[in-house]
Each structure stands twice: as C-alpha cells, then as structure tokens.
Amino acid sequence: MGNHRRSELLREGSQNATTLTTRRGFLGTVGATFGTAMLAPALPGSASKADYPQLAGLCAEHQREGVISPDKTYRTMEWSIHIPPEGKFDINLAPAMALTREAGTETVLLYAQDHWGYALYTSDVGVRHPNLDRDFFGTEVSLATQNGMSVICYYSLQFNTQIVLSHPDYAWVNEQGERQRWDGRWNITCLDSPYRQYVLGMIDEIFSRYAVDELFLDIFGIQFWAYEGSGRNPFCFCKYTEEAWNQEHPGDPYREGFGTREGWERRYRWHQHRTTVAMLDEIMANARKHRPHALIALNGGPEVFPDEIQQRVSFPYAEPILSATGIALGAILLRGWGRPDYQAGIWNWYPYADQNPGSLARVRADALLVQNARTFFIGETPLVSGLNGGQGYSDDWFKVAKEAWHDVRNVDCLLEGAEPVLSSAVFYSQSTQEELAAQKRPTDFRHSMVGALELLTYAGRPVESLPEFRLTVDRLSKFDTLVLPEVEVLSDHHAELIRAWVEKGGTLIGTGKCGLLDEKRHARPNFALADVFGVDYVSEERKYAYDSEGKLRQQFISTYLESAGHPLAAFLGKGTVGLPGTFLKLKTRNAKEVMRYVLPYMVQDLEHYKWYNWSAPPPGEEKGGTAVTYNEFGKGRAMFLGVPMFRALSDWPSYISSFQYRGPYWIHNWVPALVRGLVPNPVVELRSEPSSEYIHGTFFWDKSKRFVLVQILNSIQSATQGELWKAPSVRIRTDPQRLHVVGARTVWPGGRDLPVESTPSRDQVIVGDPGIYTALYLQVA
Structure with missing residues (x-):
C-alpha cells in the first residue's frame, strides 16, 4: 500500500476519532438520564490471590491427550485438491503429511470424492479418477493416523462434473432445461435422480473400509446456498424432480404451481x-451403520440451512462471513445456536497459496479464535502432481499454515469450555428468514443480520446472535441490549417476553417493518411492540424505492434523514444522510422524535425523463414526518427506526461504496455511539484510543468462572495486505457491581501483570500496543 493511501486511512481514522470524541460528550450526557442497565446474576467468589491459569501447563496437558477428535480441535487442515481428468498422482504423500503435522494440525481433512466427481480411492461403486495409480485416499488416511492426527473424510455431494457429462439426465436443470454450473465450472447434480443412490453406495463403501472419524459433506443443499446468497432460482426442473412431485401431489402439476406464493x-x-433433511438422514444412516460414533458435519451454517439441519449434525460449520474490517461475523452466528464445538473456515486462496502472505492467514485465523470458533484451514491446491522437482506439494503452503496458527496453537488450550460474557444480542428470526425467502428477497435477511452484528461489535460490548428458538425469559434476562434488525415476523409470545424485559430495564432497538407479521405470517395493523416503541404504524412509502415496473431499485438512495433537535441526532448538525429501501410513515404516541424524513427532490422515472444528475435524486424541501424515535417504557428504553438501517450497511449504492468501501460512514459512526449512549454502563466494554474499527475484542468466562479471558485482535493487515501498523492502546472497562476486576495479566504473547484502576463506578485496565493478537485474563472478585 502506498504512502498516499496510508495517509488517507490515517486521516480517516483521525476524523473518526474526533467524531467519536464529540459523540461521547453528548451521548454521555443523554445516557446519564437512562439509569443503570439490568444486573446480571451474582458472580462466584474469586481466588484469594491471582492464581491465573498457567498457559504452559495447560498446553502440556493438551499435548498429553494424544489424538484429538475433529470436534475438539482448533486446528483442522483441509487438503483442497480437485484433480482434473488429465491430472496425475506423482505426489510424495509421506513428507507432505509430516509437514501437515509440523504446521500444528491435529485433524486433517482428506478427499474421497472431489468436485470433478472422481473417487480418489479404489472404489467399486464410484467412478475412479482415470489416472489413479493407487489407493490415494487410503494411503493418506494411514499416514495421517501414523502422524497422530484424526481424520475427516471429505465428500463433494452435488458438484460432480464427470457424472453429469456421462449421465446428462443427472444434472440440475433450470426451467428451460439448461444444465446448471457453478462459477462456470462444476456441474451440479440433482438428488432426485439416480445419483442419489450412487452417493449412498459410496458412503456405505467408504465407511466400511476406512477408519475415519468424521464425514464432511461439501456442496450440500447447494440450491439453497445459491438462493440465500444471491437469489438464484433454487428449483430443479429435471424429469426426476417433476415425476417425484407429481407422484406425491396428484392434481397439482409441478410446473404449474410456481405462479402463486402458496404454490411456490x-x-x-x-x-x-x-x-437436505431426508438426504442427510440417509447418508448418516449409511455411515453409522459401519461406524456408529462417526461425526457428521456439513458446509453450511444457520444463515443457509434451517435448525432441523443444524440439530442433526455433530456440530455446526460454516465458511467465513467476514466484515471488511476482519470481524468473523459467521462465527458469532454459529455461537448463538448454543451448540458446542462450532467450526469456521479460514480461506487462504485466490490466487494460488504461494502468492499469499502468511500474515493475512494469521489475521483470519485469529478472527475466528477471538470468537472461540474452531479453525479450519483451507488452502488452494497444496498438492500438485510433480510440483517442486517432483515432490508434488508446496513447501510454502505448509509454511503459511504454520504462520496462520501462530497464535491459535499457543492459546487454544485456554478456550475449551469457555462461555461468553453476555451484554448485547441480535435477534435471529428464522421466521423472518423464511418469510423473506417466500417473498423472493432471501439476501435481505443476511444483510440485516450481519449488518447488526457488525455495528454492535464496533460498540465494543460482547455481542451474541439470539435465535428465536432460544428466546426465553431466562436467556433474555442475561442481556442489557436487544436489537430486532428488520424482524418482520414476531410471535405474540416473543413480543410479550420482550415487552416484559424492557419494562424491567432492558434496552430495545427495532428497525423497519418490525413485527408487522405474526407467527402465522398474518398481517398486523400495527407493530407488535407499538406500546414499547411509543409509535404507531401508518403506512409504507414505496414510490421512491420502486421503479415504474414495480421492481425495487437496488442500491439506490430513496430517503433522507435529518435531526429533529434531539441530542441522539446531534451528530447530523443541519445536514442530511441517505438510505436505500422503502421507509415507514409513523405516528408518535409518547415517544420523542429523534430524526425526521426529508423526501427526495423527485420520484425518479427514467422512461419519462425524470432524473437528477447521475445518481439518486438529492434531498428536496419537503419533510416526510417522523423517522426515528426514543421512548422510555417502564424502567427500560426503546429506539425505533422506520428505515432498514442494518440492511443498509450492506445494501449500499456502488457509486458510494467505491469510495466508502466499508459502507456509509454515518451508520458506522452513529449506531455504535447510540448503543453506548443508551447503555452507558455495560458489564464490560473494550475500546481503542484513538478509536479503530480494526481493533476487536471478546470476553469469555473460563471454566472456573473466576477469570474472564479477554482476546484482542488488530486486523489492520486485512486492509493493508499484510503490512502491520502499530496498534492504538486498548481500554477495558467493567461495571464493578457486576464484574469487579481485582487483577489482570497477559498470557499471550508473554506474561505480565497489568495495573487495575478502580473507582466506585468502574474498573479499568489499559493494554498498550496489543500487536496482532493479545490474550489476557481478568481476575474477578
């Protein structure tokens, strides 16, 4: 990165720091009137002296455990190897496996069938690779076991290029009968075709032959990956799918039912x-027929697959969902499901791994580590026939893996059994996810969810995802803040739980069409929590957001906001800020107006020559009524925003994001400051000085509940392509009434005591430059 770009980032950071200082002033004043956040359960007593967990002893104990199961390791390596039909197998596996172990790997994932669809073992059921010269997979399994590693069998389920070429009727096809491919490469199969039995035969064969500990299914439910991720049509129109439906639903022809929402x-x-569900059950039965205790995992977390899938697998796994600033948002989603041993991948490819610095992989691994996700290292093609003078593998690839785990392998022994400290929660509404899928708006849900998680992380408090099936009185009582990010479907039961929680002192933030549908997806005339928000729903304004053909304008600013004179909107001054999407017209009850709408200069209509300059119309003179409100309800408080604020963080106009690549600066600045102002005295908070979105931190109780493990990550290298800049100091502040800190000590890298500054209202620990990653313990009284 050049000096010019570095100065731009530094200048941007300085501006943000100035803005945050100003916000702290006015929000601190406002926050003082809000009262103290709800108390957490009493903490167990602390040790009489600072008898901190000993890192060296715990690491030694971990090493004595021997072979680590795939569901218990923080260091899984995938040998990503999709060998084309002309590929050879001139690969010296023994030294490659030794390097795998030397890099710190405890579990290795090995391919039985790759995306080409070739069996990499001497299969009697599947199609062997045309140049397979030995039992390649079996040799790998044997070598991994000899090197003290547990083994995962990788199986590519729905990418099988060769079988579609030889059996075209096995393909997933669109309504026009065209075969579907992924990324212009891999043929996608249909599991309604005879390919389904082909798969089950191979699973039966593999688990009857090889001593593997886990089956990992990749490219599972790929139609739903495609739909949830990009809106791609999830339906197959092959003869097998059509015949299966018609047989089970006589009188309701498959192709004729897509015109209505009910039929769709x-x-x-x-x-x-x-x-997905039935296919997974059949695969699991075949694998466990031979290995009853085999672990089963698949590629896809709750943002793709429903809870009935997540409850069937041995543990949830997902590919990373990273913010531009390096926050492992996908790991937070996984943790919220309440299942132990969740894993997430570290991508180290695009381009070939030799061209990537290990420092980037280290930051990505550490981003997962700070969320207590078990890391899964994935690199592009570590094994290539004849590579490097005939050895068949890349030495540099294993060096990158070793550097990626530099912190992980020294700290992972501290994390087993750790439980998160709770403060802020983002409500994960699977009902809303399903509703938006039915409205053919699948990506909206993900944008809302990850936008909320990202913005709350910047507030510096512990953040959790709270799925609706885990929303109980007891669970909710452990949080001081709850966000409903464009949650359209909200049950009467959950609305009542939230209402009672706010009345007792909770802080609620709701946005968009919050609770306008009940649990049966029937429309409500008003918000489910209108009394809590202190506002009533009037209507949805759509004309600025939709074009003349009734299609939602994508990444298009369609409304503006201005301050109504409330302190919570002081950052706006006399200016305006814009947002995409529709907005809601509101009628206030007893809520205080924070912001109001400013309508666009005109309704854009290109066909009839109605536009303003090159982009969306600017703000006009006409006001549009109340947009954002603040309301006190019982002992608690509630903010309502009649716009899709959290979704807007991702759904931002490209002509702006090319300059503001992290999304709209004002949302990045305002929402975290708003959270800090509404809840000025959280159980714990981590902030860098000056403020930086590249400094993240998490808090986990250790197993004894006498210490809190704090992990700090400096992810700036994700923006500088591996160049490390000196990190700002970090301030950790706790509420002594709920988490009284009597000692602090770093455990990695190095061990040193840190002073604790205590006042009646706060305990504080200052960490100097945390480097890339720092782990420390807080001892609590």
Whole structure:
C-alpha cells in the first residue's frame, strides 16, 4: 500500500476519532438520564490471590491427550485438491503429511470424492479418477493416523462434473432445461435422480473400509446456498424432480404451481426437505451403520440451512462471513445456536497459496479464535502432481499454515469450555428468514443480520446472535441490549417476553417493518411492540424505492434523514444522510422524535425523463414526518427506526461504496455511539484510543468462572495486505457491581501483570500496543 493511501486511512481514522470524541460528550450526557442497565446474576467468589491459569501447563496437558477428535480441535487442515481428468498422482504423500503435522494440525481433512466427481480411492461403486495409480485416499488416511492426527473424510455431494457429462439426465436443470454450473465450472447434480443412490453406495463403501472419524459433506443443499446468497432460482426442473412431485401431489402439476406464493412455498419446503433433511438422514444412516460414533458435519451454517439441519449434525460449520474490517461475523452466528464445538473456515486462496502472505492467514485465523470458533484451514491446491522437482506439494503452503496458527496453537488450550460474557444480542428470526425467502428477497435477511452484528461489535460490548428458538425469559434476562434488525415476523409470545424485559430495564432497538407479521405470517395493523416503541404504524412509502415496473431499485438512495433537535441526532448538525429501501410513515404516541424524513427532490422515472444528475435524486424541501424515535417504557428504553438501517450497511449504492468501501460512514459512526449512549454502563466494554474499527475484542468466562479471558485482535493487515501498523492502546472497562476486576495479566504473547484502576463506578485496565493478537485474563472478585 502506498504512502498516499496510508495517509488517507490515517486521516480517516483521525476524523473518526474526533467524531467519536464529540459523540461521547453528548451521548454521555443523554445516557446519564437512562439509569443503570439490568444486573446480571451474582458472580462466584474469586481466588484469594491471582492464581491465573498457567498457559504452559495447560498446553502440556493438551499435548498429553494424544489424538484429538475433529470436534475438539482448533486446528483442522483441509487438503483442497480437485484433480482434473488429465491430472496425475506423482505426489510424495509421506513428507507432505509430516509437514501437515509440523504446521500444528491435529485433524486433517482428506478427499474421497472431489468436485470433478472422481473417487480418489479404489472404489467399486464410484467412478475412479482415470489416472489413479493407487489407493490415494487410503494411503493418506494411514499416514495421517501414523502422524497422530484424526481424520475427516471429505465428500463433494452435488458438484460432480464427470457424472453429469456421462449421465446428462443427472444434472440440475433450470426451467428451460439448461444444465446448471457453478462459477462456470462444476456441474451440479440433482438428488432426485439416480445419483442419489450412487452417493449412498459410496458412503456405505467408504465407511466400511476406512477408519475415519468424521464425514464432511461439501456442496450440500447447494440450491439453497445459491438462493440465500444471491437469489438464484433454487428449483430443479429435471424429469426426476417433476415425476417425484407429481407422484406425491396428484392434481397439482409441478410446473404449474410456481405462479402463486402458496404454490411456490409448498414446492420450496418440499424440495428443501427432500434434498437436505431426508438426504442427510440417509447418508448418516449409511455411515453409522459401519461406524456408529462417526461425526457428521456439513458446509453450511444457520444463515443457509434451517435448525432441523443444524440439530442433526455433530456440530455446526460454516465458511467465513467476514466484515471488511476482519470481524468473523459467521462465527458469532454459529455461537448463538448454543451448540458446542462450532467450526469456521479460514480461506487462504485466490490466487494460488504461494502468492499469499502468511500474515493475512494469521489475521483470519485469529478472527475466528477471538470468537472461540474452531479453525479450519483451507488452502488452494497444496498438492500438485510433480510440483517442486517432483515432490508434488508446496513447501510454502505448509509454511503459511504454520504462520496462520501462530497464535491459535499457543492459546487454544485456554478456550475449551469457555462461555461468553453476555451484554448485547441480535435477534435471529428464522421466521423472518423464511418469510423473506417466500417473498423472493432471501439476501435481505443476511444483510440485516450481519449488518447488526457488525455495528454492535464496533460498540465494543460482547455481542451474541439470539435465535428465536432460544428466546426465553431466562436467556433474555442475561442481556442489557436487544436489537430486532428488520424482524418482520414476531410471535405474540416473543413480543410479550420482550415487552416484559424492557419494562424491567432492558434496552430495545427495532428497525423497519418490525413485527408487522405474526407467527402465522398474518398481517398486523400495527407493530407488535407499538406500546414499547411509543409509535404507531401508518403506512409504507414505496414510490421512491420502486421503479415504474414495480421492481425495487437496488442500491439506490430513496430517503433522507435529518435531526429533529434531539441530542441522539446531534451528530447530523443541519445536514442530511441517505438510505436505500422503502421507509415507514409513523405516528408518535409518547415517544420523542429523534430524526425526521426529508423526501427526495423527485420520484425518479427514467422512461419519462425524470432524473437528477447521475445518481439518486438529492434531498428536496419537503419533510416526510417522523423517522426515528426514543421512548422510555417502564424502567427500560426503546429506539425505533422506520428505515432498514442494518440492511443498509450492506445494501449500499456502488457509486458510494467505491469510495466508502466499508459502507456509509454515518451508520458506522452513529449506531455504535447510540448503543453506548443508551447503555452507558455495560458489564464490560473494550475500546481503542484513538478509536479503530480494526481493533476487536471478546470476553469469555473460563471454566472456573473466576477469570474472564479477554482476546484482542488488530486486523489492520486485512486492509493493508499484510503490512502491520502499530496498534492504538486498548481500554477495558467493567461495571464493578457486576464484574469487579481485582487483577489482570497477559498470557499471550508473554506474561505480565497489568495495573487495575478502580473507582466506585468502574474498573479499568489499559493494554498498550496489543500487536496482532493479545490474550489476557481478568481476575474477578
């Protein structure tokens, strides 16, 4: 990165720091009127002296455990190897496996069938690779076991290029009968075709032959990956799918039912159950017939697959969902499911791994570590026939892996059994996810969810995802802040739980069409929590956001906000800020107006020559009524925003994001400051001075509940392509009434005591430059 760009980032950081200082002033004043956040359960007593967990002893104890199961390791390596039909197998596996172990690997994932669809073992059921010269997979399994590693069998389920070429009728096809491919490469199979039995035969064969500890299914439910991620049509129109539906639903022809929402949903649910839930059950039965205790995992977290899938697998796994600033948002989603041993991948490819610095992989691994996710190292093609003078593998690839785990392998022994300290929660509404899928708006849900998680992380408090099936009185009582990010579907039961929680002192933030549908997805005339928010729903303004053909304008500013004179909007001054999407017209009850709408200069209509300059119309003179409100309800408080604020963080106009690549600066600045102002005295908070979105921190109780493990990550290298800049100091502040800190000590890198500054209202620990990663313990009284 050049000096010019470095100065731009530094200048941007200085501006943000100035803004935050100003916000702290006015929000601190406002926050003082809000009262103290709800108390957490009493903490167990602390040790009489600072008898901190000993890192060296715990690491030694971990090493004595021997072979670590795939669900218990923080260091899994995948040998990503999709060998084309002309590929050879001139690969010296023994030294490559030794390097795998030397890098710190405890579990290795090995391919039985790759994306080409070739069996890499001497299969009697599947199609062997045409140049397979030995039992390649079996040799790998044997060598991994000899090197003291547990083994995962990788199976590519729905990418099988060779079988579609030889059996075209096995392909997933669109409504026009065209075969579907991924990224212009891999052929996608249909699991309604005879390919389904082909798969089950191979699973039966593999688990009857090889001593593997886990089956990992990749490219599982790929139709739903495609739909949830990009809106791609999830339905297959091959003869097998059509015949299966018609046989089970006489009188309701498959192709004729997509015109209505009811028909579309019936087919979606049927397809999803048949190709994910039922398919997974059949695969698990075949594998466990031979190895009853085999672990089963698949590629896809709750943002893709429903809870009935997550409850079947041995542990949840997902590919990383990273913010531009390096926050492992996908790991937070996984943790919220309440299942132990969740894993997430570290991508180290695009381009070939030799061209990537290990420092970037280290930051990505550490981003998962700070969220207590078990790391899964994935690199592009570590093994290539004849590479490097005939050895068949890349030495540099294993060096990158070793550097990636520099912190992980020294700290992972501290994390087993750790439980997160709780403060802020983002409500994960699977009902809303399903509703938006039925509205053919699947990406909206993900944008709302990850936008909320990212913004709350910048507030510096512990952040959790709270799925609706875990929303109980007891669980909710442990949080001081709850965000409902564009949650359209909210049950009467959950609304009542939230209402009672706010009345007792909770802080609620709701946005968009919050609770306008009940649990049966029937429309409500008003918000489910209108009394809590202190506002009533009037209508949805759509004309600025939709074009003349009734299509939602993508990444288009369609409304503006200005301050109504409330301190919570002081950052705006006399200016305006813009947002995409529709907005809601509101009628206030007893809520205080914080911001109001400013309508665009005109309704854009290109066909009739109605536009303003090159982009969306600017703000006009006409006001649009109340947009943002603040309300006190019982002992608690509630903010309501009639705009899709959290979704806007991702759904931002490209002509702006090319300059503001992290999304709109004002949302990045305002929402975290708002949270800090509404809850000025959280149980714990971590802030860098000056403020930086590249400094993240998490808090986990250790197993004894006498210490809190704090992990600090400096992810600036994700923006500088590996160049490390000196990090600002970090301030950790706790509420002594709930978490009284009597000692602090770093455990990695190095061990040193840190002073604790205590006042009646706060305990504080200052950490100097945390480097890339720092782990420390807080001893609590």
